[in-house]
Amino acid sequence: MDRAEVDARIRAIVEPFNKKGTEIDEDTTFAGDLEFDSLTVMDFVAAIEDEFDIIISMNQQAEIETWGNLVDAVTETQN
Amino acid sequence: MSEGIDEPDRPEARAGEGRDLFSKFDDLIAMREGLLSTGQEDPFNLVMEKVLSPTRAICNGRDTILLGTYNYMGMTFDEDVIAAGKQALEDYGSGTTGSRVLNGTYSGHKACEEALKEFYGMGHAMVFSTGYQANLGIISTIAGKGDYIVLDIDSHASIWDGCAMGNAEVVPFKHNDIEAMDKRLGRIPEGAGKLVVLEGVYSMLGDIAPLKEMIAVAKKHGAMVLVDEAHSMGFIGEHGRGVAEDQGCLDDVDFVIGTFSKSVGTVGGFCVSNHPKFEIMRLVCRPYVFTASLPPSVVATAATSIRKLMHGSNKRAHLWENSKRLHQGLTGLGFELGTKEPQSAIVAVIMPDLERGAAMWEALLKEGLYVNLARPPATPANMTLLRCSLCAEHSAEEVETILGMFERAGKAVGIV
Numbered sequence: 001m002d003r004a005e006v007d008a009r010i011r012a013i014v015e016p017f018n019k020k021g022t023e024i025d026e027d028t029t030f031a032g033d034l035e036f037d038s039l040t041v042m043d044f045v046a047a048i049e050d051e052f053d054i055i056i057s058m059n060q061q062a063e064i065e066t067w068g069n070l071v072d073a074v075t076e077t078q079n
Numbered sequence: 080m081s082e083g084i085d086e087p088d089r090p091e092a093r094a095g096e097g098r099d100l101f102s103k104f105d106d107l108i109a110m111r112e113g114l115l116s117t118g119q120e121d122p123f124n125l126v127m128e129k130v131l132s133p134t135r136a137i138c139n140g141r142d143t144i145l146l147g148t149y150n151y152m153g154m155t156f157d158e159d160v161i162a163a164g165k166q167a168l169e170d171y172g173s174g175t176t177g178s179r180v181l182n183g184t185y186s187g188h189k190a191c192e193e194a195l196k197e198f199y200g201m202g203h204a205m206v207f208s209t210g211y212q213a214n215l216g217i218i219s220t221i222a223g224k225g226d227y228i229v230l231d232i233d234s235h236a237s238i239w240d241g242c243a244m245g246n247a248e249v250v251p252f253k254h255n256d257i258e259a260m261d262k263r264l265g266r267i268p269e270g271a272g273k274l275v276v277l278e279g280v281y282s283m284l285g286d287i288a289p290l291k292e293m294i295a296v297a298k299k300h301g302a303m304v305l306v307d308e309a310h311s312m313g314f315i316g317e318h319g320r321g322v323a324e325d326q327g328c329l330d331d332v333d334f335v336i337g338t339f340s341k342s343v344g345t346v347g348g349f350c351v352s353n354h355p356k357f358e359i360m361r362l363v364c365r366p367y368v369f370t371a372s373l374p375p376s377v378v379a380t381a382a383t384s385i386r387k388l389m390h391g392s393n394k395r396a397h398l399w400e401n402s403k404r405l406h407q408g409l410t411g412l413g414f415e416l417g418t419k420e421p422q423s424a425i426v427a428v429i430m431p432d433l434e435r436g437a438a439m440w441e442a443l444l445k446e447g448l449y450v451n452l453a454r455p456p457a458t459p460a461n462m463t464l465l466r467c468s469l470c471a472e473h474s475a476e477e478v479e480t481i482l483g484m485f486e487r488a489g490k491a492v493g494i495v
């Protein structure tokens with residue numbers, strides 16, 4: 001699966017969590033721009049894990065700050 | 080406030096100096112100040128001037144019923160427990176001044192471990208200086224680099240800190256969600272070591288885990304299982320061994336973590352296990368090695384208390400009656416509780432927000448009742464809770480008195 005497809009699929013997942021409809025680009029941050037709290041993060045990560053049948057451990061999550069980081073990390077698991 | 084008064088208090092930013100490391104706490108400081116400026120009594124600064132019994136104390140000058148301790152079995156003033164502690168204090172002195180692996184293991188520590196092995200019917204027991212350290216030490220030591228820890232998202236801070244201290248990959252799942260746990264275990268790379276960490280009773284809402292189903296799933300994936308039974312020891316299960324005993328799956332638990340700071344009525348923590356290599360933990364577990372052992376009087380009181388808890392079935396029955404009556408009574412008054420049915424000795428009352436939670440806490444204190452105020456981030460789903468924990472020494476009449484206090488305070492604050 002290429003990066004653009006991963007991006008598109010995560011975009012569909014994030015929609016219900018993006019309560020304010022914030023415009024998302026590569027540099028959008030989850031804690032800052034999207035105002036995700038820890039509970040939202042857990043549900044969002046679980047939805048991505050189920051969609052791609054992967055695990056994103058807390059250790060990996062700690063490295064993910066922006067939308068671009070997330071798409072990169074998930075793309076890597078698909079190759 | 081005029082600028083003239085404001086100005087001198089403001090720290091001058093001097094070139095070349097770092098910023099105040101405490102500035103990260105500013106939001107919390109402001110929240111506390113906001114709460115206390117309304118004249119609210121500080122919920123996190125209560126002083127017990129005198130302790131009259133396991134269920135009563137003089138708090139901030141008032142005679143108060145205690146409904147917010149973890150003294151579930153009321154062992155703190157047990158005659159035999161006190162006598163054992165006094166004797167050990169006289170015979171062995173006030174402290175060991177050393178680590179368990181150097182000069183800090185006395186016969187009392189071994190006797191305490193023997194009592195635990197008998198209590199749980201397990202081959203090995205290791206006593207730590209606190210339950211916090213038991214979780215910290217066991218989890219961080221057994222799950223290493225390349226291993227996976229799969230744990231419930233509502234786990235106690237000591238479990239999270241044990242995960243943070245080690246090098247394993249940490250994978251949380253939604254509270255008590257068997258399917259979510261199953262899926263995550265199934266995705267762990269082949270060959271990696273797996274540790275599943277669960278609790279018997281979750282102390283914020285007082286709900287229990289479906290351990291039998293969860294442990295079966297963990298075993299299907301070849302994981303080892305650690306269960307923290309801090310809030311069930313002495314009370315739940317036929318012999319008071321906890322939720323795993325009650326659900327008939329204790330034999331499948333690889334490690335039970337517990338504490339002396341709740342039903343046992345003193346301080347300390349432990350891990351019991353049947354793992355054939357368990358004793359090596361004493362040499363490799365840093366929170367066991369690099370801290371002083373418990374004082375002789377503490378292990379003597381713990382061992383005596385643990386042995387008495389083996390025969391505590393009458394007390395267990397009375398504590399269940401108390402929990403059921405309080406749960407039913409509060410539900411009848413219109414309070415929203417953390418569980419539909421009473422599942423443990425903890426009954427959590429859900430407050431609409433922190434302000435009214437704190438007001439209710441204070442109204443109860445003025446009535447002469449102490450409960451625990453729990454607030455985010457320690458609580459699930461950012462709830463504010465008034466956590467009530469019952470004691471086997473609360474009389475049936477006291478529970479009725481408590482319900483009356485809740486009714487008056489709840490009406491005064493406008494919650495029911």
Ligand SMILES: Cc1ncc(COP(=O)(O)O)c(C=O)c1O
Pocket residue numbers: 209210211212214235237278282307309310337338339340346347348
């Ligand atoms: C679930 C759980 N585990 C561990 C602990 C730690 O116990 P201790 O008070 O002995 O450090 C506690 C108590 O705070 C707890 O609630």
